[in-house]
Every structure is written in structure tokens, then in C-alpha cells.
Amino acid sequence: MEKTARIGRRDFLKSTATSLGGFAYLSASLTRPPDAPEKFEGTRVLGRTGVRLPIVSMGVMNTDNPQLVRAALDAGYVFLDTAQGYQRGTNEAMLGEILKDRPRNSFVIATKASLPKDQATGGYGPDATEEAYTKKIDTSLRGLRLDYVDIYHHHGTWTREATLHEPILSALQKAKKAGKIRAIGVSTHRNEPAVIAAAVESKVYDVVLTAYNFRQQHAADVQKAIAGAAGAGLGVVGMKSMGGNVRGAYASGQIDARACIKWVLQDPNVHTVICGFTTFDQMTLDMSILKDLTLSAAEREQLRRASMEAGLYCQGCGTCAGQCAQALPIPDLMRAHMYLYGYRNLVAAQDLVLSLALPRDVCGDCGACAAACTNGWNLRDRVRDIVRLRDVPTSFVA
Amino acid sequence: MKTREWLGIALLGLLIFASLSSAAGAQPFAFPSMDGWTLAGPPQVFVPDTLYDYINGGSDLYLKYDFEELTVVEYRKGAMSVNAEVYRHRTPDHAFGIYSQERVPSAEFLPIGAQGYYEKTVCNFIQSGYYVKLSGENTGADDRAVLLSFVRRISETLPGPTALPAALSAFPTEGKKANAEKFIARDFLGYGFLHSGFTADFERSGRRYQLFLIVGNDQADARAMLQQYLRQIKHDASAVEGPYQVTDPYHGAMALFWKGRHIWGTIGLADADLRATYLKYFEGLPMR
Numbered sequence: 001m002e003k004t005a006r007i008g009r010r011d012f013l014k015s016t017a018t019s020l021g022g023f024a025y026l027s028a029s030l031t032r033p034p035d036a037p038e039k040f041e042g043t044r045v046l047g048r049t050g051v052r053l054p055i056v057s058m059g060v061m062n063t064d065n066p067q068l069v070r071a072a073l074d075a076g077y078v079f080l081d082t083a084q085g086y087q088r089g090t091n092e093a094m095l096g097e098i099l100k101d102r103p104r105n106s107f108v109i110a111t112k113a114s115l116p117k118d119q120a121t122g123g124y125g126p127d128a129t130e131e132a133y134t135k136k137i138d139t140s141l142r143g144l145r146l147d148y149v150d151i152y153h154h155h156g157t158w159t160r161e162a163t164l165h166e167p168i169l170s171a172l173q174k175a176k177k178a179g180k181i182r183a184i185g186v187s188t189h190r191n192e193p194a195v196i197a198a199a200v201e202s203k204v205y206d207v208v209l210t211a212y213n214f215r216q217q218h219a220a221d222v223q224k225a226i227a228g229a230a231g232a233g234l235g236v237v238g239m240k241s242m243g244g245n246v247r248g249a250y251a252s253g254q255i256d257a258r259a260c261i262k263w264v265l266q267d268p269n270v271h272t273v274i275c276g277f278t279t280f281d282q283m284t285l286d287m288s289i290l291k292d293l294t295l296s297a298a299e300r301e302q303l304r305r306a307s308m309e310a311g312l313y314c315q316g317c318g319t320c321a322g323q324c325a326q327a328l329p330i331p332d333l334m335r336a337h338m339y340l341y342g343y344r345n346l347v348a349a350q351d352l353v354l355s356l357a358l359p360r361d362v363c364g365d366c367g368a369c370a371a372a373c374t375n376g377w378n379l380r381d382r383v384r385d386i387v388r389l390r391d392v393p394t395s396f397v398a
Numbered sequence: 399m400k401t402r403e404w405l406g407i408a409l410l411g412l413l414i415f416a417s418l419s420s421a422a423g424a425q426p427f428a429f430p431s432m433d434g435w436t437l438a439g440p441p442q443v444f445v446p447d448t449l450y451d452y453i454n455g456g457s458d459l460y461l462k463y464d465f466e467e468l469t470v471v472e473y474r475k476g477a478m479s480v481n482a483e484v485y486r487h488r489t490p491d492h493a494f495g496i497y498s499q500e501r502v503p504s505a506e507f508l509p510i511g512a513q514g515y516y517e518k519t520v521c522n523f524i525q526s527g528y529y530v531k532l533s534g535e536n537t538g539a540d541d542r543a544v545l546l547s548f549v550r551r552i553s554e555t556l557p558g559p560t561a562l563p564a565a566l567s568a569f570p571t572e573g574k575k576a577n578a579e580k581f582i583a584r585d586f587l588g589y590g591f592l593h594s595g596f597t598a599d600f601e602r603s604g605r606r607y608q609l610f611l612i613v614g615n616d617q618a619d620a621r622a623m624l625q626q627y628l629r630q631i632k633h634d635a636s637a638v639e640g641p642y643q644v645t646d647p648y649h650g651a652m653a654l655f656w657k658g659r660h661i662w663g664t665i666g667l668a669d670a671d672l673r674a675t676y677l678k679y680f681e682g683l684p685m686r
Contacts, residue, residue, distance in 0.1 A: 062458050064499060064580070067648045068588045085456050088500040116535070119442060119452065119470075127535075156454035189450045211450075239455065276458055278585040280648060335445065348467065 042290035044271040047235030049183045049206055051108060051150070053079045055265055055293075056286050059239065059274035060095060061086045069098050072283050073107060076290075081209070081237070081274045083155060084113040084140050092143035100145050110209070110237075111140045112153030112187055115168070122159040122191075124168075133171035137180055151207050153185035163188075163198035173204060183207050189240065193218065196225035200232045207235040212270065214263045214303050215243030217374065223267060230269035238264040238273040243306075255306045257282065259299035261289055320379060323371035326364060329356050330371055330379060337386045350389045362387045427484050427528070429471050430551045438472035438479070463496040463583045464488035473548070477536045480548055484556075485529040491563050491594075495581035497524045503577045508546070511553050512562050515577075521545035525556045565596050565611055570679055573602035586612060587665070588648060591626045597665070607667035609676065614659040624656050641677040643670075655680035 043052045057079035058072045064087065069080070082091050092111060099107065113136035115128040137152060152172060157163045163186055172184045185207035188195035192210045199205040208229050212222050226236050241260040257275070264273050275286045295303075320330040332352060340349035362383060363369075369380040429441060442452075445467055449457035452468065466486045473480045487493040494512070501522070505515035511530070514523025519541055521532045530552055537544045553560075566579050578599040586595035587610075595612040614620030625637040633644045642654040653673035655662045662680040664673050 059455070059458075061455050062462060063585075063588075064582070065588050071588075071648050083455060085453070087459065088502065090500065090502070114454075120439070187454070189454050240450070278462075278588070279590045280588045281590060335443075338445065338447070 044268075045235075046207065046237070046271045047230065048233040049151075049235050051235075053108065053272045054287075054290055055272050056261065056275050056289050057081060057237070057272045058283075059276040060091055062276045062278050064090070064094060065278070066094055066098050068278070068280065068283065069095065071280060072277075073098075073102065075283060075287055077283075077287070078106075079108045079110070079272055081110045081239075082144075083111055083153075084136060084143070085155070089139070089143055092140055096143055096145035104146075108150045109144065109146070110151035110153060110185065110207075111144065111149055112155035112185070112209075113137070113140060114155040114157075117157075117162060122157065122162050124162055124165050128165060128167060130167040130171045130174075133168045134175065137171065137175045141180060148179055149181050151183045151185045152181040153187040153207070153209055154205075155187050157186060157188055157195050158191040160194050160198040160201075163195050164202055169202065169204050183235070185209055185235075185237075187239075193221045193225035196222075196229050199234060200229050205234060207237060209237040209239055209274070211240035212238045212264050212267075213241050213243035213260060214307060223269075226267065226269045230271075236270050238267075238270045241273055241275070255302050256299060258285060258289055259295065259302050261286065262293055262295050262299065263303060265289070265293055266295070319374050320371045325366055325370055326359065326362070328358065328362065328383060330383065332356055333383050333386055334373075334377075334379075336389070337382050340386060340389070346389075346392075349386065350392060350394065353386060353389045354394070358387060358390070427469055427486070428555065429469070429482065429484075430555045432473055432548065432551060435473040435475045435480070438474050440471075442470045444468040444470070459499060460485065460496055463492045463499075465492075465496070478538075478544065479535045480537070480544065481533045481535070482548065482552065483531040484552070485531070487527050487529065490524075490527050490559070491581055492583055493524050493527045493529045494563055495583045497522065497529050498580040501577060503575060505577075507577055508549075510546075510549050511556070512560050513577075514549060516542055516545060519545075521549050523549055523553065525553055525560050526558055528556050530556070563596065565613055566598070568611065568683060569596075569598040569609055570676075573600040575599040575601060586610075587646075589627065589630060591630075592623055602672070605667070605669060605672070608665040610663050610665060612661040612663075614661070616659050620656060620659045620661055624654070624661055641681065643673065653677050657681070657683070 043054050045052050054076065056077070058069070058077045058081065060069060060080055060082045063069070080095065082095055084092060086092070095109070099109070113133070115124060115132055115136070117124055117128075140149065140152070141147070152175065154163070154168055154172065172181065175181045176184055183206035184204055186195060186199050186205050187209035189211045192212070196208050196210060199208050208226075210222065210226065212226065213219070216222060230236050241264045242255065242257060243260065257277070261273050261275060264270055277283045277286055320334070324330055333356070336349045336352040340346060363380060366380075371379045373379050429437075444452050446461055446465060449460060449465060449468060452470070453460070464487050466488060468486070469484045471482050473482065485493070485496070487496065490512070501515055502517065505517045508514040508516055508523070511523040511525030514521065519534045519537065523530050530549065532545050532548050534541050534545050563581065569579070575598070580597045581594065582597065583594050586592035592612060595610050597608050597610045600607055600609060612620070612623065614623060621637050628635055628637060628642075628644070631644055631646050633642070635642070637656065639656050639658075642656075644652050644654060646652050649665055651668060651670070651673070653664045653667070653676055655677055657680070660683075662676075662683075664676055667673055667676075
């Protein structure tokens with residue numbers, strides 16, 4: 001018997017369905033006070049959209065298994081998150097095939113799209129027009145076989161300027177007015193605080209979908225930005241809760257996904273978290289979070305250990321670049337270090353080290369290393385460590 | 399020698415062994431020059447921890463297909479531009495897997511690499527452990543010719559082999575939809591213990607269904623997977639080589655056949671007679 005359960009599945013389905021019934025009205029009128037007191041009961045209200053969602057939702061990006069999506073909807077998942085870019089549109093098409101057989105008020109769906117950006121600046125060029133973005137929205141509706149989507153996210157911005165790109169905002173507002181979308185969102189995987197602040201500033205966005213996890217070095221800044229967004233009435237959806245630890249994919253130290261999800265949901269300003277489960281068992285386990293958000297001692301220990309493991313992975317911030325007295329390409333060397341000790345890919349690590357044309361006497365007589373790492377790494381030790389690969393015969397490695 | 403140094407050498411040896419044991423070759427990739435085209439900037443490189451900077455949430459799926467490295471450049475010629483992305487995955491099967499997740503069966507397929515296809519402004523192909531994606535901008539009426547010239551040059555630069563996974567050839571041809579086969583790298587059928595599998599889509603007499611093939615590491619691995627699956631679906635039988643008719647709580651009625659390290663099966667095929675026909679087909683396959 002689960003004594004911590006606050007509501008049963010039937011109850012929360014009922015309460016969710018009730019809220020869904022009022023979604024159109026509430027999202028149109030935006031009358032719900034954003035700071036209404038909340039009592040945890042397995043669901044939270046997605047800001048001014050007024051829609052009440054289970055705190056765990058399904059990110060469909062990782063699966064092409066329609067039975068898993070059907071099973072998730074049958075098990076009580078309500079909110080599905082996809083994107084036009086996932087599997088080049090086939091993810092939306094798969095959902096369209098599934099959802100055509102379901103009552104429209106039995107699920108909430110978000111999808112997203114972007115237009116080509118300058119990868120260096122994150123900014124849009126002259127081709128990022130209102131017309132081009134409107135085509136994206138229409139393509140999603142066709143793929144999903146829906147008359148409207150509940151949330152359409154401006155996908156993957158990392159600058160204030162891109163978040164506020166007027167042609168895209170205009171396309172989204174017109175689509176909302178035309179009934180093609182119910183709420184306007186923005187999704188971000190980096191520089192999240194600036195994007196979230198811009199979303200609030202815009203007074204256009206209703207929802208933010210943000211990376212948020214225990215591994216982020218700037219998690220406190222993200223938390224603060226989220227609080228600002230929630231305070232302004234925006235719905236907040238968390239993603240990337242595992243911080244790059246794809247379930248069973250490549251991390252050497254596995255971590256229970258539920259611990260990561262719970263960590264995010266300790267923040268009451270996060271209204272639901274996208275879970276990218278790919279098995280029926282994971283689906284059931286993630287759903288169990290509805291009953292108990294408490295982080296156990298074992299889960300806290302897992303998170304602590306995983307935080308330490310994060311130290312293997314260069315965040316690629318570039319802070320160290322140019323700080324070395326020998327002008328060593330430290331970011332590249334840290335990448336090689338990551339290949340070797342993080343991914344255990346000796347070939348790639350050696351290839352990279354050999355390609356850097358390093359001086360023979362790396363670090364030389366430098367008494368103190370002038371380069372600083374935001375991870376707090378001892379760069380001198382790591383550099384000396386990885387350059388030893390030069391001495392391993394390539395014929396032995398390849 | 400200090401203990402730490404011994405440990406370092408031991409680790410290095412372990413890593414060398416692991417690398418030599420890997421089926422994939424981490425071949426360095428250098429983009430070829432194209433007459434009349436210039437590079438807009440130096441190549442950008444993304445690794446598993448930074449891939450999301452480039453393709454956002456889509457990166458999760460690539461990571462499941464053992465993505466190792468992405469190199470991106472943009473070629474320019476006047477107003478035209480071609481964005482070239484070369485993804486390196488751990489094995490050719492994994493490269494095929496992510497490619498198969500994104501290919502559109504209605505595209506124009508091309509004999510480039512192991513397989514490629516062209517759609518307006520897009521040309522993608524796989525070769526060895528590489529998945530190459532090209533997109534053109536302002537390429538106008540020459541779009542197809544421009545993109546094909548790039549994929550040919552890039553294909554010449556990449557290492558072989560240039561064949562699709564051999565497992566695909568074992569699927570029966572009758573009713574099989576062209577270019578719809580997939581390789582699922584993890585959590586096959588939604589079960590974590592089924593580590594990977596190939597699928598093919600079929601349509602016969604208006605019935606749409608799939609056949610699948612799980613290739614275990616060896617017979618014992620296949621037996622372990624089947625035994626766990628039977629336990630999962632509460633099918634009261636021990637795993638012995640041969641046919642099975644089972645009911646999966648999520649996938650419904652299924653036919654299975656285990657032989658050697660191979661497990662064949664049907665998905666979404668309600669017709670019991672046709673399932674029985676496939677069981678005979680699986681039994682007649684020469685694979686061990």
C-alpha cells in the first residue's frame with residue numbers, strides 16, 4: 001500500500017479532464033491568478049494557460065514505438081511533447097496516426113520548430129520570415145493531423161534577440177488568433193536565463209520549455225529565471241532533467257531517472273517535466289513520481305555522485321582559451337581528455353591530440369598555470385595527462 | 399614505479415583493448431574542396447555532450463544510436479549555400495539506425511554510399527559508420543545537381559564499406575514496403591532487456607504489420623532475451639529453440655521464432671494464419 005499517494009490515477013485523470021475542458025476558455029482569457037497557492041497532488045497548473053497537467057509528461061522524441069505512446073496515454077500521461085525536427089517530421093506523423101483515434105480533449109500536445117540560425121551568434125538572418133515560420137506551423141498541423149496544437153514552441157533559442165525575433169512572434173500570434181495554436185512557447189537548451197527573461201519581456205509567450213537539471217553549473221540562475229517566469233504567469237516545462245545522462249546510453253555511471261526528475265520538481269515553479277522514456281517499465285516508474293516526490297537518501301546520494309561524474313565532461317565554455325602562456329589549445333585538449341576518460345575512445349582522443357601540433361615540451365617550465373577552468377579542473381594535470389597519447393604508437397591504436 | 403603510474407598504464411591498456419575491440423573505426427574526417435565553392439568558416443565539431451547545442455532535443459535520439467562526433471561546415475557560392483553535416487556513429491548499424499529513423503520512404507533513393515536519398519533541398523546518405531546530411535539554400539533549379547555533386551565528393555572522402563546491414567536481406571520480399579526498414583538500437587519493442595532489433599514494414603491484402611529480427615551476441619544471449627521476454631509477458635514456457643504464439647500486453651498477438659542467436663517475430667499481425675505462415679518462413683531461414 002502506498003501511503004504517500006495523494007490521489008489515485010482515476011482521480012487525477014478526472015481532475016485533468018475537468019481542467020482540459022476549461023482550457024480553451026482559460027487560455028483565451030488568461031484570467032487565472034498565477035500565484036494561487038498550490039498543494040501538491042500530482043498535477044500542477046501550467047501558468048496562465050490554466051491547463052492542469054500531471055507533473056510528469058511524455059517526451060516522444062526518443063521513440064518510434066507507437067504502442068509505447070498509446071500505453072502512456074492509457075496509463076494517465078496527458079501531455080505529449082514532440083518537434084517538427086524529430087526524425088525529420090516522422091515523429092509528428094507517428095503521433096498523428098495515434099491521436100486521430102483519440103478524443104481531442106483527452107490529451108495536450110506541444111510541438112516546436114525553428115528557422116535556420118547562425119550557429120555562432122544564435123541570430124536569425126533575413127530568411128527567417130513570418131511566412132517561413134507560418135509554413136512550419138502548418139506543416140506540423142498536417143503531420144499531426146490536428147486542427148490545432150495546444151502549445152507551439154519557438155524552438156531552441158539561446159539569445160534574447162532570437163527569442164524576440166519579430167517575424168516569428170508575429171507568425172505565432174497570428175496562428176494563435178486563427179485558432180491553430182492555443183498557447184505560444186519558447187524552448188531553450190542553453191543560456192536559458194536570458195531566453196526565459198526575454199520570454200517574460202515579450203509578453204507574447206505563454207510557456208517556456210527549458211533545460212533544467214542538477215548538473216547545470218548555472219542551475220541557480222535557471223531557477224531564478226524560472227521563478228520570474230512563473231511569477232509573470234508563464235507556464236514552465238522542464239526538460240533535460242538527466243543532464244545528458246541518456247538512460248543507459250553512454251554515461252558510465254547510471255543514475256535513476258526518477259531522482260533527476262524529482263530534483264527538478266522540487267522547484268514548485270516547474271509545472272511539469274518532459275520524460276523521454278523508451279520502455280514500458282520506465283513509463284510506469286516515471287508515473288510513480290505522481291505519488292511521491294520525496295527524494296530518498298539513496299537518490300540524493302546518486303545525484304551527489306553523478307554531480308561528481310559531471311567533472312569528466314568539458315562544458316565547452318571556452319573560458320580557458322587564450323589564457324595559457326604557451327598558447328596551448330586547452331579546449332581541444334580537454335575535448336581529447338573527455339574522449340579518452342569520458343567516452344573511452346582512444347582513437348579519437350589520439351587523433352585529436354596529434355592534430356594539434358603541440359610543442360614537444362608541453363607545460364615546460366611554467367611554474368603556475370595561468371589558465372582557469374570554470375569546472376574547477378586542474379588544467380595543468382589534465383593537459384599533461386592527455387598529451388602522453390602522443391607517445392603511444394598509432395599502429396597500436398588504430 | 400609508483401602505484402599511480404601502474405594504474406595509469408593499466409587504464410591505458412584497458413582503453414586500448416576497448417578501442418581495438420570496438421567495431422567502429424573513429425576515422426578522422428576532412429571535408430573535400432569543391433570547385434567554385436568556399437567555406438563560410440572553419441568546421442564546427444560537436445560531441446555527445448554538446449550535440450544539443452546544434453540540434454536541440456533531437457540530440458537524445460542520436461545519443462541512443464551511439465553518436466560519437468558531428469562535424470559541420472557551410473559551403474558558399476554566390477547566393478547559394480550548402481550545409482554539410484557528417485555524423486560519426488560507433489558502428490555502421492548505428493549509423494543506419496539513425497538514418498532509418500529519419501528517412502522518408504517516398505523520397506528519391508540514390509545509389510550513394512550504402513544508401514542515400516534526395517528530397518527538395520535535402521540529400522542524405524550513410525556510409526560505413528557515417529551519416530551525412532546535406533541541405534541546400536538558394537540552390538534554385540540546380541538544387542538536385544548541386545547536392546548530388548557534394549554527396550559524391552563526400553562519399554569519395556569517407557571510408558567504406560558501402561552496404562546496408564546484412565540482416566535486412568533476410569526479410570521476405572512479398573508485401574515488404576521499400577526503404578522502410580529500421581534498426582532500433584535500444585529498448586526494442588519497449589523492453590529494456592531486448593537490446594536492439596531490425597524491423598520491416600509490410601502490407602498484404604490491406605493488412606499493415608511489421609516483422610522483426612533481434613540478433614543476439616550469441617545463442618545464450620538470444621536465449622536470455624527470449625526467456626526474460628516470456629517471463630515479462632507471463633507466457634508459461636521455457637525458452638527452447640522453435641516457434642511461439644504469444645500475447646503481449648502492449649503489442650497483442652505475436653508469433654516468435656528463436657534459432658541460434660536470432661529471434662524473429664511479427665508485430666501488429668492479427669491474422670493467425672499469416673502468422674503461422676511466417677513461422678514456417680522463419681524456420682526455413684539458414685541463419686544460425
